[in-house]
Amino acid sequence: MGDRPTLQDVARAARVSTATVSRVLNTPGQVRVETRARVEAAIARLGYLPHFGGRALALNRTNTVGVVIPTMANAIFARGLQALQETLAEAEINLLIATSGYDVAREAEQIRTLLSRSVDGIVLIGEARPRESYDLLNSHGTPFVILWTWRADSPYICVGFDNRAAARAMAEHVISAGHRRIAMISGLTESNDRAQLRLEGVRDALHLHGLALDGAHLAETPYGLDQGAEAAAHLLMLPQRPTAILCGNDVLAAGAIEGARRAGFVVPADVSIVGFDDVELARVAQPPLTTVHVPHRRMGHEGARVLLEMISDQGPGHSVELETEIVDRASLGRLPQPQSA
Amino acid sequence: MGDRPTLQDVARAARVSTATVSRVLNTPGQVRVETRARVEAAIARLGYLPHFGGRALALNRTNTVGVVIPTMANAIFARGLQALQETLAEAEINLLIATSGYDVAREAEQIRTLLSRSVDGIVLIGEARPRESYDLLNSHGTPFVILWTWRADSPYICVGFDNRAAARAMAEHVISAGHRRIAMISGLTESNDRAQLRLEGVRDALHLHGLALDGAHLAETPYGLDQGAEAAAHLLMLPQRPTAILCGNDVLAAGAIEGARRAGFVVPADVSIVGFDDVELARVAQPPLTTVHVPHRRMGHEGARVLLEMISDQGPGHSVELETEIVDRASLGRLPQPQSA
DNA sequence: TTGTAAGCGTTATCAC
DNA sequence: GTGATAACGCTTACAA
Numbered sequence: 001m002g003d004r005p006t007l008q009d010v011a012r013a014a015r016v017s018t019a020t021v022s023r024v025l026n027t028p029g030q031v032r033v034e035t036r037a038r039v040e041a042a043i044a045r046l047g048y049l050p051h052f053g054g055r056a057l058a059l060n061r062t063n064t065v066g067v068v069i070p071t072m073a074n075a076i077f078a079r080g081l082q083a084l085q086e087t088l089a090e091a092e093i094n095l096l097i098a099t100s101g102y103d104v105a106r107e108a109e110q111i112r113t114l115l116s117r118s119v120d121g122i123v124l125i126g127e128a129r130p131r132e133s134y135d136l137l138n139s140h141g142t143p144f145v146i147l148w149t150w151r152a153d154s155p156y157i158c159v160g161f162d163n164r165a166a167a168r169a170m171a172e173h174v175i176s177a178g179h180r181r182i183a184m185i186s187g188l189t190e191s192n193d194r195a196q197l198r199l200e201g202v203r204d205a206l207h208l209h210g211l212a213l214d215g216a217h218l219a220e221t222p223y224g225l226d227q228g229a230e231a232a233a234h235l236l237m238l239p240q241r242p243t244a245i246l247c248g249n250d251v252l253a254a255g256a257i258e259g260a261r262r263a264g265f266v267v268p269a270d271v272s273i274v275g276f277d278d279v280e281l282a283r284v285a286q287p288p289l290t291t292v293h294v295p296h297r298r299m300g301h302e303g304a305r306v307l308l309e310m311i312s313d314q315g316p317g318h319s320v321e322l323e324t325e326i327v328d329r330a331s332l333g334r335l336p337q338p339q340s341a
Numbered sequence: 342m343g344d345r346p347t348l349q350d351v352a353r354a355a356r357v358s359t360a361t362v363s364r365v366l367n368t369p370g371q372v373r374v375e376t377r378a379r380v381e382a383a384i385a386r387l388g389y390l391p392h393f394g395g396r397a398l399a400l401n402r403t404n405t406v407g408v409v410i411p412t413m414a415n416a417i418f419a420r421g422l423q424a425l426q427e428t429l430a431e432a433e434i435n436l437l438i439a440t441s442g443y444d445v446a447r448e449a450e451q452i453r454t455l456l457s458r459s460v461d462g463i464v465l466i467g468e469a470r471p472r473e474s475y476d477l478l479n480s481h482g483t484p485f486v487i488l489w490t491w492r493a494d495s496p497y498i499c500v501g502f503d504n505r506a507a508a509r510a511m512a513e514h515v516i517s518a519g520h521r522r523i524a525m526i527s528g529l530t531e532s533n534d535r536a537q538l539r540l541e542g543v544r545d546a547l548h549l550h551g552l553a554l555d556g557a558h559l560a561e562t563p564y565g566l567d568q569g570a571e572a573a574a575h576l577l578m579l580p581q582r583p584t585a586i587l588c589g590n591d592v593l594a595a596g597a598i599e600g601a602r603r604a605g606f607v608v609p610a611d612v613s614i615v616g617f618d619d620v621e622l623a624r625v626a627q628p629p630l631t632t633v634h635v636p637h638r639r640m641g642h643e644g645a646r647v648l649l650e651m652i653s654d655q656g657p658g659h660s661v662e663l664e665t666e667i668v669d670r671a672s673l674g675r676l677p678q679p680q681s682a
Numbered sequence: 683t684t685g686t687a688a689g690c691g692t693t694a695t696c697a698c
Numbered sequence: 699g700t701g702a703t704a705a706c707g708c709t710t711a712c713a714a
Contacts, residue, residue: 004481006707017685022709032683047480052458053397054707057690062394071423075621078419082412085440094454097438099426113435117393118345139388140345225621254625280416280566284595286627347691358701363693373699395691398706 005046014042066114067123083300128193143310167201178335183217183242228255250275268333287330346387355383407455408464424641469534484651508542519676524558524583569596591616609674628671
């Protein structure tokens with residue numbers, strides 16, 4: 001006990017060579033039935049399990065895909081991962097998960113670790129990272145795909161959606177509901193391209209309608225229920241009180257609803273609040289959140305599929321653009337159209 | 342590109358032996374400064390990263406801990422994992438995450454995979470699994486800890502809480518609020534000891550008060566918002582309509598609130614609904630859920646700590662019982678005490 | 683159909 | 699301080 005049996009041990013027990021045991025494991029067809037039976041019996045009796053390190057060394061393949069996500073605490077990443085894993089599991093591939101805590105230096109470190117482990121492929125979130133990380137990835141020739149974002153002219157293989165366009169569409173939606181005094185609670189934008197793009201998308205739409213997001217009406221805060229609540233309370237104290245608050249994700253939005261309620265405002269009668277992501281929280285919040293539905297499961301499945309292709313075909317891979325969709329629930333209210341634009 | 346540099350390559354480039362390069366990497370103090378500088382330059386220039394497989398073979402250690410959870414789609418596991426990972430990361434240990442989908446056979450398979458990868462330790466959820474899995478674990482001598490459950494007489498190292506006692510306490514709480522017609526929406530109990538224990542705990546408390554949970558008042562369903570809603574709608578159609586519904590977790594409870602509302606009932610005026618876990622959903626639901634707070638972050642941190650001890654000291658490890666706590670929010674209403682028991 | 687033996691990239695035990 | 703060299707467990711020509 002404690003001393004793990006090796007191929008040698010199995011070979012001895014079955015009175016064959018290690019090569020034969022290896023064949024039983026990998027190409028059982030090449031072994032005579034009786035020999036095979038003897039070997040299999042020995043394997044079972046000893047509780048033998050192949051040694052991954054030895055195999056990795058001999059094969060230069062690990063059947064492992066690595067992924068670096070910002071955090072597992074955000075349900076949307078966890079759920080995307082679940083989908084990713086389901087598809088990888090079908091190909092008998094395991095997932096090595098690392099987190100960066102939204103910190104680029106930590107992410108770079110995690111990428112090194114994954115490469116060091118000879119993962120067959122890597123999944124990353126978003127495009128924003130130092131050149132060195134991309135260089136390292138390329139010099140090792142390890143295929144990688146980027147999730148949660150998609151741009152027409154991205155030099156990388158992306159399986160995701162256009163954050164900017166999606167946010168712009170949501171802002172348009174809010175504007176066409178009659179809102180003019182609009183505020184935003186954004187996630188931290190530093191080295192988070194999804195947050196940046198969503199903010200830009202909102203700005204795009206406002207600009208198109210001759211509106212703007214002045215500093216006072218933009219709150220930037222880490223994702224969290226409390227942070228959303230606090231930001232909303234603050235925005236609602238402003239002299240030019242917003243009639244609608246766009247949030248960088250559903251957690252912030254759910255928090256914002258709570259903050260608004262505590263400050264004595266009724267959603268959406270007094271203030272409209274919309275989210276982004278469409279997680280369970282959006283459906284449970286009261287009023288239920290009008291939000292942008294992100295196809296997180298499809299993203300996971302497609303991402304896995306594309307990466308698997310790159311791994312087996314050694315091909316360049318291809319990006320996939322996924323569609324988002326505005327889910328109209330009840331947190332967005334309609335305002336009478338103002339007389340003058 | 343594509344062909345990863347090895348220790349040999351670095352050694353050649355730095356005009357030293359592989360042994361010296363290895364020393365620079367592992368025990369830099371033993372190498373003369375100038376030699377070290379030369380080697381480090383070569384490492385940087387070549388973009389060398391140690392080969393994990395080779396190292397695993399030579400060291401018989403992988404700096405990896407494996408964990409098998411039912412699913413990442415449930416936020417509570419994802420969050421527990423996040424905490425687990427934070428503590429492991431401090432010890433430079435990586436997490437290999439596998440999911441079982443609440444299926445014991447798949448879990449057994451995943452345990453084999455983890456052992457095959459020579460993980461230094463394993464984290465499992467709950468105690469319910471076939472003897473063979475435990476035998477395999479023991480025969481390999483790989484330390485493991487069990488999370489999410491704790492029993493005084495468990496033969497395993499557990500870092501968790503007493504699910505039965507916690508559920509009993511919640512049921513007592515509901516009873517002492519005056520409820521007598523009580524129903525439960527449980528998660529699937531087959532090979533899920535947490536779900537079983539929570540159900541038993543509720544039964545314990547009811548029994549103590551001369552009450553019982555007849556078949557009609559017990560719904561067993563997979564975790565999910567829709568499942569909770571459906572189960573609640575069904576229970577509320579019963580002739581002996583329950584005044585309180587205990588749920589196996591917060592997702593079911595949040596769904597139940599939705600189901601009750603859609604069926605025209607007001608929570609908690611018409612029916613009280615309580616949950617278990619205390620995830621974000623509980624706070625966001627309207628009315629906010631009265632639920633059992635599970636210290637998922639502490640569980641992750643403590644679990645990691647205990648496992649790390651077992652790995653380094655080779656000691657037997659020790660279980661840790663964590664306390665749960667009832668969080669009173671607004672989904673539990675008080676009923677006038679009935680005249681007769 | 684089976685066995686022999688080289689090689690995968692690292693670390694560790696020796697000498698020097 | 700540094701260099702040979704023998705493990706570590708596995709796969710895979712090549713031989714038999």
